[in-house]
Amino acid sequence: MLDLLRCVLTATLLLSACGSTGSNRVSTVTLKRVVDRGTAAAPLHQISFSWDFPDRQEVEIAGLGVVGGRGMIESYFTPAKSLEFRDAVSRKVLLRRKINASGVAMGGGNEPDLPRESEFPQPYRTGKVTSPTFADQIIAVIQRYYPAGFVSNTSSGVIQYTTTYRSLNLNAMQFHAEVAILIEQPYHESSGNSFRVRFIIRDRPRLSSDWRYRDDRSSQAILAGQAFVDTVVQELQR
Amino acid sequence: MRRGNVRNVLGLTFIVGLTLAICAVLIAYGRETISAKDLRVLLVLVLTTYGIHIGVILGGYFGSGKSVPSGNAGFAGGLAIVLAILWNLLVLTRLGLFVLAVFDPTRTDDVSDLSTYIENVAIASSFLVTGALSFFFARRAA
Numbered sequence: 001m002l003d004l005l006r007c008v009l010t011a012t013l014l015l016s017a018c019g020s021t022g023s024n025r026v027s028t029v030t031l032k033r034v035v036d037r038g039t040a041a042a043p044l045h046q047i048s049f050s051w052d053f054p055d056r057q058e059v060e061i062a063g064l065g066v067v068g069g070r071g072m073i074e075s076y077f078t079p080a081k082s083l084e085f086r087d088a089v090s091r092k093v094l095l096r097r098k099i100n101a102s103g104v105a106m107g108g109g110n111e112p113d114l115p116r117e118s119e120f121p122q123p124y125r126t127g128k129v130t131s132p133t134f135a136d137q138i139i140a141v142i143q144r145y146y147p148a149g150f151v152s153n154t155s156s157g158v159i160q161y162t163t164t165y166r167s168l169n170l171n172a173m174q175f176h177a178e179v180a181i182l183i184e185q186p187y188h189e190s191s192g193n194s195f196r197v198r199f200i201i202r203d204r205p206r207l208s209s210d211w212r213y214r215d216d217r218s219s220q221a222i223l224a225g226q227a228f229v230d231t232v233v234q235e236l237q238r
Numbered sequence: 239m240r241r242g243n244v245r246n247v248l249g250l251t252f253i254v255g256l257t258l259a260i261c262a263v264l265i266a267y268g269r270e271t272i273s274a275k276d277l278r279v280l281l282v283l284v285l286t287t288y289g290i291h292i293g294v295i296l297g298g299y300f301g302s303g304k305s306v307p308s309g310n311a312g313f314a315g316g317l318a319i320v321l322a323i324l325w326n327l328l329v330l331t332r333l334g335l336f337v338l339a340v341f342d343p344t345r346t347d348d349v350s351d352l353s354t355y356i357e358n359v360a361i362a363s364s365f366l367v368t369g370a371l372s373f374f375f376a377r378r379a380a
Contacts, residue, residue: 173343174269204273205270205276206271207271207339207348208272208349209349210275216274
């Protein structure tokens with residue numbers, strides 16, 4: 001037990017990156033867990049990390065957006081080889097932390113169930129961005145509802161946060177339904193800064209092996225999924 | 239037991255087995271525990287699995303014309319019936335467990351496990367009945 005504690009402590013210390021941001025207070029980025037979840041052709045890391053930039057209100061994490069100076073992400077999937085923290089305004093790199101896989105996910109089915117952007121249907125919900133560190137709000141909501149994790153990428157200046165699937169609460173014993181969301185921000189409508197949420201609702205009968213994605217889904221699953229997405233949009237605007 | 243009677247018992251065993259297997263799949267679909275696609279897949283699988291043997295049986299009945307085999311089947315007849323029942327039990331027991339899962343949400347099971355079992359076990363165990371069915375249905379009456 002002591003050996004295990006010593007090992008964890010040593011790993012945490014070794015993985016901690018320290019950098020100076022121009023004052024005496026030290027900025028730190030701590031990689032708590034790195035698990036290899038990809039394949040040789042498409043590497044993907046599942047990481048858990050925290051950051052603390054005591055002298056800054058905001059920092060930008062490459063691919064994730066502008067967040068508060070201090071925070072933590074429990075489960076984030078990234079194909080990147082390093083985590084990069086930048087100044088939120090000048091975008092100058094403040095700190096870069098290399099990601100080295102320290103473990104492999106147990107059991108088969110190593111890759112997470114992350115839908116591709118092209119798999120999300122066109123219908124969406126929109127909302128107004130309410131904070132300059134809106135990425136913090138997105139990350140908080142995603143972590144609350146999707147503890148299994150999420151991935152993010154930037155395309156044409158738009159950051160896309162894609163989650164894994166989570167179960168929907170249904171009163172039906174014979175069905176199982178799940179929903180995954182894709183939050184795109186900024187999403188510019190006619191006026192103002194806004195975000196949009198696209199979603200995939202899928203269900204399957206209890207003893208079935210295949211998920212249903214189209215018109216053959218139960219209406220109960222579709223309604224529950226839409227209600228859940230509405231809740232997410234509301235929480236993102238708080 | 240006379241050869242004609244053995245043929246009848248064998249034929250009945252497989253027809254009843256097929257009927258029960260189809261009923262099991264329809265019950266699962268009727269209770270909305272499998273999808274329409276699963277229903278299609280499982281019915282085709284059950285029909286294919288039983289179709290090989292029932293094809294031989296029907297061929298024996300309709301292909302032999304009026305020449306119904308006579309004589310005592312002896313030990314071979316009893317053995318053929320036991321093996322036919324054993325083969326059907328291998329398939330139907332698994333389907334029965336699937337039906338139990340239909341009615342009991344605490345039991346875990348799924349269509350792909352069931353399909354894999356039927357495909358593998360039914361094919362691997364077909365040696366139990368192919369010889370006997372050929373003997374009683376495909377062989378011309380002496």
